[in-house]
Amino acid sequence: MRAERLDFPGADGQLLAARLDAPNGPARAYALFAHCFTCGKDVFAASRIAQALTAHGIAVLRFDFTGLGASEGEFANTNFSSNVADLLAAADFLRARDRAPHLLIGHSLGGAAVLVAAAGVPEASAVVTLGAPSDPAHVAGLFREQLGRIFDTGEAEVQLAGRPFRIKRQFLEDAAGHRLADSIANLRRALLVMHAPADDTVGVANAMTIFTAARHPKSFISLDDADHLLTRRGDAVYVANMIAAWSARYI
Numbered sequence: 073m074r075a076e077r078l079d080f081p082g083a084d085g086q087l088l089a090a091r092l093d094a095p096n097g098p099a100r101a102y103a104l105f106a107h108c109f110t111c112g113k114d115v116f117a118a119s120r121i122a123q124a125l126t127a128h129g130i131a132v133l134r135f136d137f138t139g140l141g142a143s144e145g146e147f148a149n150t151n152f153s154s155n156v157a158d159l160l161a162a163a164d165f166l167r168a169r170d171r172a173p174h175l176l177i178g179h180s181l182g183g184a185a186v187l188v189a190a191a192g193v194p195e196a197s198a199v200v201t202l203g204a205p206s207d208p209a210h211v212a213g214l215f216r217e218q219l220g221r222i223f224d225t226g227e228a229e230v231q232l233a234g235r236p237f238r239i240k241r242q243f244l245e246d247a248a249g250h251r252l253a254d255s256i257a258n259l260r261r262a263l264l265v266m267h268a269p270a271d272d273t274v275g276v277a278n279a280m281t282i283f284t285a286a287r288h289p290k291s292f293i294s295l296d297d298a299d300h301l302l303t304r305r306g307d308a309v310y311v312a313n314m315i316a317a318w319s320a321r322y323i
């Protein structure tokens with residue numbers, strides 16, 4: 073495979089850091105990967121899945137959302153809507169530079185984001201979610217002990233995966249304003265839902281809600297004993313292989 077570090081303007085004009093993993097030969101399709109909440113493009117699952125997909129002839133663009141990783145911007149000023157807008161900006165960049173993405177892949181909250189963003193990427197014919205919540209507001213459970221303070225004072229610093237993040241009330245209000253069920257019902261793309269039954273961060277009931285709301289063609293793959301972040305190399309490679317096999321019918 074070959075890898076290239078890139079940057080492109082996000083929805084609000086800040087430069088977003090990106091990486092394009094591609095096969096050595098011509099790519100049969102391009103994919104866009106949305107990472108998990110407060111993660112980044114180089115988180116283990118994103119890098120392993122992207123690199124494994126290149127072996128199947130799929131080029132993958134992954135990037136840091138605004139305010140995360142090496143991207144510009146202030147995380148505290150972002151929200152679910154801005155994540156969706158960044159995804160659309162990434163699709164525009166890929167469309168202009170190489171080829172529009174035919175496959176959208178999202179991990180955790182990134183999975184919810186690709187379900188919404190798909191409507192703005194007409195070339196996308198297939199969508200994959202990995203451990204995704206059925207409601208963007210689900211992430212509030214990660215810092216539930218701070219919710220009162222956020223609503224009372226407008227913001228609070230929370231600890232997520234051992235790192236401090238400033239969460240504003242607007243983030244919670246924006247997440248609560250999205251009706252993901254409507255986006256799923258009107259997806260009009262092939263959908264693959266992948267989820268681990270014992271996921272203790274986003275319960276598997278979320279996967280069933282997404283799957284039930286979607287119309288055919290749709291598929292579900294259990295990730296058995298994988299953890300939410302897919303930290304084991306074997307799980308990430310399995311996910312990539314299943315995505316490649318499933319998506320071959322659609323891309």
